[in-house]
Amino acid sequence: MLVTYLEASRDLCETDSILFGAALAVCRIIGAKVSTAGRATGHSSAIPAWRRRIEERIAKARALIGRLICFRSGNNRPRIVRTVRMAFAGTNVSLSQPDITQKLTERIDDLKQRIAAWGKRIRRYTERSTRFNQNRLFQSDQKRLYESLERPMVSGTGPAPNQADTVAFWRGLWSEPVNHSEGPWTEVVASQCAGITPMDPVIVTPDDVAEAVRRAPNWKSPGLDGLHHYWLKGFMYHTKTDFPDELKIHFD
Template sequence: MPFVVDSNDEGTVARELELEQMRSTLKEAIVETRSTPLENRPRLPRLSLSKQNRVVVSALKPMLVTYLEASRDLCETNSIIFGAALAVCRIIGAKFSTAGRATGQSSAIPSWRIRIEERIAKSRVLIGRLICFRSGNTRPRIVRTVRMAFAGTNVSLSQPDIMQKLTERIDDLKQRIAAWGKGIWLYTERSTRFNQNLLFQSDHKRLFKSLEGPIVSGTGPAPNQADTVAF
């Protein structure tokens, strides 16, 4: 008598095999994450809230209970959660960078900062030419630059209060440069603190050593014996 397999049984078997493969992928990702330093972990991409992604996340949630209950501290919990996110990316086939966080990609200068630095450089050149015109330099190149600076306004170079308008324009450019520089400084400070936090979690001794300033030995005359005894 031939053996007949029910279609429902086939679907159940396929589902069990799929869940077992997910469970294996999750285990491999968590083990890999635990043995990988924080700065060498891959940078995970942003995933869309599609139906397929939600199904994968819902299937992995019950599997995380065993790992989370056995977690001993926050660092291990962090590794478990990151490993689960890594497993989701691998299951759905998402592409992500495997170069790690401490590579040149993270240390590259952002494009917005390059644009702001170019604006600052152009504004400084413009300020210099406006100051030259205010000092009496009427070369054609300087005059063209001044006219471009007041383009779109009702300011004319022949009006009586042109010197006041030049001063106002120069002050406005200086304030813009200060605001742009402040934004770059804030970004640099946040980036420095972020990198220091990563270094503290991976190698705190190296962080403390980098924060210590160089030891400067005294270059003045040595104290006499009486002062030494009094001290």
């Protein structure tokens, strides 16, 4: 059925709909869950598992430091004492020995050093991940990489602009007629550019398209069609009559 429909397809949107229908049919056959709520509009804020584990260690160490400080200041509640005993489990330290205050201070300093080491590990891993993502982006989209490096991240937590002021600003730019006078420098630039050889047309071959699809992540967030790259890689059918030899894109 897929081959029959693809042979009759003459439109890119229709081909995309056919592939989406095939993907939906496969999901229903294998019993996979299909979301009917539509594509999510927000960005994913999932924290990597390695970072979540380290942050949990830091949180537990900070809680233990707080309990040890409370015990050192004279808080002898059963819950605090039980936590302190667990902190010194496996050692020869007793809570009734004379130098227990020194032992508590040493234990607190040790936990603080561990927290600092874990924090440096998170920063080191984050910098490494950033460099890796920038290298991949440099290979795929250099313009986007340079824009991300040059423009600072803009936070959306500030107050929203006033609608009336925004309309008045752009209306003053676009509604009023303006007569521009071309200066003599335009003729100089035109004469200098007259001898420049135009760029050759950019030719996108089927191999280029296939390579781009092959390198794309399988389950990356889809576009408006909701079709993941996994299905584009799996549903491939080539005909000599329907598929052109090359696609030419001319830039003026």
